[in-house]
């Protein structure tokens with residue numbers, strides 16, 4: 001597949017003509033501060049005590065990046081729990097991803113100090129502030145170790161380094177629509193480039209039992225779109241909610257994320273995303289249903305990987321590909 005393939009995205013077409021799928025690449029299931037009360041890492045905190053217990057191998061991460069490239073998905077961000085990777089190791093991951101995708105990567109790794117951001121800047125598109133809940137009194141209780149002032153500090157470093165900024169918001173954590181003004185103030189103050197909305201999906205062993213209604217989730221997306229016409233809005237949708245894709249897009253989302261796309265490739269939720277895009281009058285860039293015929297080995301050699309690492313990536317890639325084609 002060459003660089004000018006039909007899957008390339010023209011940002012100026014985003015929320016009017018095209019849409020796409022974004023996959024977050026998780027590189028670790030360890031978190032040094034597993035205290036956010038809605039998070040999967042919070043629910044497994046007693047099982048994972050050291051970073052090395054829950055880290056993925058480089059070749060596995062790069063094989064996933066290769067799948068995203070081949071399917072025409074974007075990498076939403078590289079994500080990991082706090083304190084799970086050293087800067088030198090992250091550099092290797094980001095370098096590898098850039099070789100494969102040809103693009104810099106968004107990061108969602110919690111607070112990053114200036115020295116770390118400076119070192120990684122050549123491979124970073126932007127950094128993510130995990131606001132999660134715009135109702136700040138509730139936030140203090142459920143997100144105790146990610147204070148807003150640390151996000152503010154990190155965004156200051158991002159500005160210095162000319163990196164883009166993004167925030168994540170989970171709808172359904174106890175906020176009400178009145179808290180939109182808080183969110184709106186954050187977007188204006190930090191000059192946010194993009195926002196990832198998720199609807200709460202309650203995990204077992206957390207205090208949450210119910211997620212928000214579709215109408216309420218759509219209202220947040222729509223109010224954000226109406227207030228910020230140029231903001232990139234990415235909306236999360238789970239496999240049991242993909243019938244709402246058309247509405248997420250017409251409410252103002254640019255793209256869809258969160259579906260475990262390798263597991264559901266070609267299955268009903270994936271088909272519903274492509275169909276939802278069509279119903280919303282958007283051209284879906286890439287594919288969630290038909291695996292493209294590609295010489296993955298050639299792609300890796302062309303990207304500049306040597307034989308040894310290419311072979312390791314390919315071995316993992318083949319496992320993913322078989323899952324997708326099954």
Ligand code: SF4
Pocket residue numbers: 031032033034035036039040041042080081082110146
């Ligand atoms: S810091 Fe991130 S990974 Fe850790 S518990 Fe909170 S949301 Fe989960």
